[in-house]
Amino acid sequence: MEYGLKALGREKFxxxxxxxxxxxxxxxxxxxxxLATSTLSLFKWxxxxxxxxxxxxxxxxxxTKPEFLLALKNTLVFSALYVPGTVVASLLAALLxxxxxxxxxxxxxxxxxxxxxxxxxxxxxxxxxxxKDNGLLNTIITQFGGQAVxxxxxxxxxxxVVIANVWxxxxxxxxxxxxxxxxxxxxxYEAATVDGGxxxxxxxxITLPMISPSIFFQTLLATINAFQxxxxxxxxxxxxxxxxxxxxVVFSIYRNGWRFFSMGLASAQAMILAAFIVVLMLIYxxxxxxxxxxx
Amino acid sequence: MKTRKILGDILTYIxxxxxxxxxTGPFIWMVSTSFKLPADQYTxxxxxxxxxxxxxxxxxxxxxxxxxxxxxxxxxxxLTTLGQLLTCAMAAFVFAVVKFRGRSFLFTLLLITWxxxxxxxxxxxxxxxxKLGFVGSQVPLWLPAFWGGAFGTFLIRQYFLTxxxxxxxxxxxxxxxxxxxxxxxxxxxxxxxxTALGLFTFLGSWNDLLHPLIYLPTNQELTxxxxxxxxxxxQYGGRWTILMAGTLISVLPxxxxxxxxxxxxxxxxxxSGVKR
Numbered sequence: 001m002e003y004g005l006k007a008l009g010r011e012k013f014x015x016x017x018x019x020x021x022x023x024x025x026x027x028x029x030x031x032x033x034x035l036a037t038s039t040l041s042l043f044k045w046x047x048x049x050x051x052x053x054x055x056x057x058x059x060x061x062x063x064t065k066p067e068f069l070l071a072l073k074n075t076l077v078f079s080a081l082y083v084p085g086t087v088v089a090s091l092l093a094a095l096l097x098x099x100x101x102x103x104x105x106x107x108x109x110x111x112x113x114x115x116x117x118x119x120x121x122x123x124x125x126x127x128x129x130x131x132k133d134n135g136l137l138n139t140i141i142t143q144f145g146g147q148a149v150x151x152x153x154x155x156x157x158x159x160x161v162v163i164a165n166v167w168x169x170x171x172x173x174x175x176x177x178x179x180x181x182x183x184x185x186x187x188x189y190e191a192a193t194v195d196g197g198x199x200x201x202x203x204x205x206i207t208l209p210m211i212s213p214s215i216f217f218q219t220l221l222a223t224i225n226a227f228q229x230x231x232x233x234x235x236x237x238x239x240x241x242x243x244x245x246x247x248x249v250v251f252s253i254y255r256n257g258w259r260f261f262s263m264g265l266a267s268a269q270a271m272i273l274a275a276f277i278v279v280l281m282l283i284y285x286x287x288x289x290x291x292x293x294x295x
Numbered sequence: 296m297k298t299r300k301i302l303g304d305i306l307t308y309i310x311x312x313x314x315x316x317x318x319t320g321p322f323i324w325m326v327s328t329s330f331k332l333p334a335d336q337y338t339x340x341x342x343x344x345x346x347x348x349x350x351x352x353x354x355x356x357x358x359x360x361x362x363x364x365x366x367x368x369x370x371x372x373x374l375t376t377l378g379q380l381l382t383c384a385m386a387a388f389v390f391a392v393v394k395f396r397g398r399s400f401l402f403t404l405l406l407i408t409w410x411x412x413x414x415x416x417x418x419x420x421x422x423x424x425x426k427l428g429f430v431g432s433q434v435p436l437w438l439p440a441f442w443g444g445a446f447g448t449f450l451i452r453q454y455f456l457t458x459x460x461x462x463x464x465x466x467x468x469x470x471x472x473x474x475x476x477x478x479x480x481x482x483x484x485x486x487x488x489x490t491a492l493g494l495f496t497f498l499g500s501w502n503d504l505l506h507p508l509i510y511l512p513t514n515q516e517l518t519x520x521x522x523x524x525x526x527x528x529x530q531y532g533g534r535w536t537i538l539m540a541g542t543l544i545s546v547l548p549x550x551x552x553x554x555x556x557x558x559x560x561x562x563x564x565x566x567s568g569v570k571r
Contacts, residue, residue, distance in 0.1 A: 004394025005463060011473045018389050018477070021382035022405065025442030029416060030408040036419035047425070093314060099307050107311050109557060111318050116553050116560070117546050118502035120521040124528060124542045125321045128328065128535050134337040136324055171318075172564055179565035228412060231504045235525065250505070253414060258509055263418055270414045277412050 034274075041268035046261045058268035068269060071252040077158060078248060079226035085166045086222045087215065090173025095207075097174065098181045108178070115171030123235030126164040127152070130236075157237055157245050165232045169225070173218050180214030181207070209293045216292045220284050227277050230254070249273050329539040336536045350540035360515040361541070364523040365548065371436045371519060372500040378440030379496045380489055383447030388477045390448065391455035392463060402452075409445035421509060433517070435510045436503075440496070447492050450566070454488035455481055491563025494556060501549060520545045 007015045016023075041058055045051035062068040097108050114122060129136045130151035138148040151160045184207065192202045208215075230250040237244040242259060244251050249269060257266030328336065329350055331343040338344075355361060389395075390402050416439075424435040462484075463476050471479070482489070507519045513526070524545055531537050553560060 003460065004398070005392055005467060005473065005476070006394050007473060014472075014474055015389060015393055015395060018385040018474075019401075021441055022386035022443035022448060023401075025382075025439075025444065026401075026405060026408065029439065029442050030411055033416040033419045034411065036422075037415050040418060047422070096307065096310055096314065101304065101307055101311070107315065108561070110315050112561065113322065113550070113553075114318055116498060116549050118504075118521055118549075120502070120504055120524050121542045121546045122321075124524060124538060125325050127528075128539065129321060129324065131535070136339075139339055167318075167321075175561050175564040224412070228414065234504065234508075235528070250414060253417070254505065254508070257418060257421075263422075267418050270412075270418060274412050274415045278410055281410050 037267045037270055040264055041271050043264045045263045047263055048261075051264070054264055058265045059272070061265060062268055062272060067247075068249075068252055071247045071249045071269075072272075074158070074246045075227060075229070075248045078162060078229055078246075079223060081158070081162045082165055082226045082229070083219060083222045085162060086169045086173055087219050089166055089170045090218060091177050091215070093170055093174040094177030094181055098178055108174075111174055112171035114168045117168065119165075119168060119231030120235055122164055122168040123232055126160070126167070127236060130160055152236060152245075154245060161232050161236050161246065164236065165229070168232075169222070173222070176218050176221075177211065177214050180211040184210040212292045213294060216284070216288050220281070223280060223284070224277060227273065227280070325539045325542055328535055329543050331536050333534065333536045336534075350536045351544075353537055354540050354544070357537075358515075358523070358527065358541075360518075361523065361544070363516055364518055364520045365544075367433065367517065368501055368519040368521075369548075371433055372497045374437035375440040375500040376493050376496045378437060378442075379444065379447050380493055382441055382443040383492065384451050384482060384485070384489065385477075386443050386448045387451035387455055388481050391452045392476070392481070393473060405443075405445050405448060409449070417505075417509070424510070430510055431512060431514070431517070433511070436500070436506055436519075440500075447496070450492055451485060451488050454485045454566075458484050487559070487562060488566065490556070490559040491566050494560055494563055497552075498549065 043051040044054040093111055097104055132150050142148055188206050192206055228250055229248050233244055233248050233251050237246050239245055253266045253269045256262045327341050330346045332347050424430055429435050462480050466476050504521045507522045511518045527541050
C-alpha cells in the first residue's frame with residue numbers, strides 16, 4: 001500500500017481546497033484549452049463575427065501555402081543548429097569549470113550571467129554587436145583584414161540568431177551538466193587511473209555514460225525550447241512590414257492570431273506545433289531506454 | 296607528470312579566460328557604450344572618453360514611463376511567483392503526503408500535461424480573457440499562475456518526499472490537522488525547492504515577451520519592461536548609446552537579485568535537472 005496520511009472528517013474538505021487550483025488548471029487550463037484549440041482549428045474566425053465551419057481547410061492551408069511551410073522549415077533548421085550547439089557548448093563549459101582551479105565559483109557565476117538576462121536584452125546587445133557598420137564584431141573582423149559581414153542579412157540571419165540564443169542558454173545547461181558531473185563517484189576515475197586509462201578514454205568510457213541522464217535531459221529541454229523559439233526571432237529578425245526574415249512556427253501563430261486575427265488558422269498551427277513536440281518527446285523517451293545509463 | 300599537470304592548468308586558465316571574454320564581453324560593451332556621448336557611439340575605446348550619463352538623462356526625459364514599466368514587470372512577476380508557490384505547494388503536499396483515492400491517477404494526468412506546449416493555451420485563454428474584459432489589463436498575465444502547474448508541483452513534491460515521514464506522523468499523533476502539518480512542517484522544510492521554483496517563476500515572468508505582447512497593447516504606462524524595450528528598439532533604432540542605457544537598466548534588477556540569491560539559483564537548476 002502506498003504511503004500516506006488519511007484525511008479525517010472535515011479534513012476531506014480541506015484536501016479538495018488544497019487541490020482545487022490544480023484541478024481547475026487541469027480542467028480548464030490544459031484539457032479545456034486542448035479541446036478549445038482543436039475545435040477552433042476547424043473554424044474560420046476573426047474574434048468578432050460568428051465562427052464559420054471550415055473543416056480541415058486550415059490544416060490543408062497550413063501544409064500547402066508557402067507561409068507556414070517556410071515557418072516549419074525555419075523551425076526545423078533552427079532546432080537542428082540550436083540543440084547540438086547548446087548541448088555541446090554547455091557540456092564543454094561544464095567540463096572546463098568542473099576542474100579544480102582557483103576562483104572556479106566566480107567563473108561559474110560569470111558564465112551563468114547571460115542565462116538570467118532576458119531574451120529581449122540579449123537580443124538588443126547582440127543587435128549592437130552585429131551592427132553592419134561599426135558593430136563590434138565587424139570592427140574586429142575588418143581590423144584583422146577581413147570583410148565586414150552582414151550578420152542580420154538574409155544569408156546569415158539564421159546563424160546569428162542561433163548564436164545569440166545559444167549564448168543566452170549555455171549557462172543554464174552548464175549548471176545541469178555540472179550537477180551531473182559532480183555526481184560521478186570519484187572511485188570510478190581512480191580505478192581507471194590505476195588501469196592506465198588515458199584522459200580521453202576516461203571521458204569516453206566513464207564520464208559520458210555516467211552523465212548520459214544529464215545529456216538526455218538537456219537535449220530534451222533544448223529541443224522543446226527550440227520548437228517554441230520566439231523572442232530572439234521577434235527581436236532580431238522583425239522587418240518593417242511586421243514579418244520576420246526567418247519566421248518560425250510560434251511567430252506565425254502570433255502573427256496569424258494577433259495581427260491578422262485568423263484565430264482558426266492560428267489554432268491549427270498551434271495544434272501542429274503541439275503534435276510535433278509530443279511526437280518528438282515520445283521518440284526521445286524511446287531513445288532514452290536504449291542509450292541512457294541509469295545506475 | 297608534474298609538468299603535465301601545470302601545462303594542463305595553464306591550458307584550463309586560458310580556456311576559462313576565453314570563456315569569460317565570450318560571456319561577459321557583450322555586457323561590458325553594453326556598459327561601455329551606454330556611458331559614451333551619442334556622437335561617440337562608433338568610437339572603439341572600451342573606456343568611454345569622455346564618460347557621460349547623458350543617455351540615462353535622455354532616457355528618463357524621453358521615456359518617463361520607464362520606471363513605471365519596471366514597476367509593472369515587478370508587480371506581475373511578484374503575483375505570478377506568489378500564485379505558483381502557493382498553488383503548486385498545496386497540490387504537491389496532497390500528492391506527497393495525503394492518501395486518497397485517485398491520487399496516482401491525478402498525479403499522472405498532471406505530469407502528462409507537462410508535454411502540452413503552452414502555445415495551445417494561448418488562444419483559448421485570450422478568448423476567455425477578452426470575453427471577461429481583461430484584455431489590456433495585467434490580470435491575464437498573472438492569474439493563470441494561480442492554477443498550479445506540472446513543473447512546479449512536481450519539483451516541490453519531489454522535495455516533500457525527502458522530508459522524513461516520521462515528522463508528519465509524530466505531529467499527527469499530537470493531533471495536528473493536515474493543514475497544520477502542511478503549514479508548520481512541510482512548507483518551512485522545503486525552502487530550497489520553494490526558492491528554486493520562486494526564482495524560475497519570477498525570472499520567467501520578468502523576461503516574458505509573448506504574453507505581454509498579446510495582452511498589453513501599445514500603452515506605455517501599462518506595459519512591461521521587455522515590451523518597453525522592444526518598442527524602444529523600433530523608436531531609437533541605430534541610437535546605440537541610449538538603447539544600451541535602457542538595456543542596462545532593464546537587466547540591472549535581475550543581476551542584483553542574482554548576486555543575492557546566486558547559490559539558490561544554481562542549486563535550483565541542479566535540483567530540477569537531476570531529480571526529474
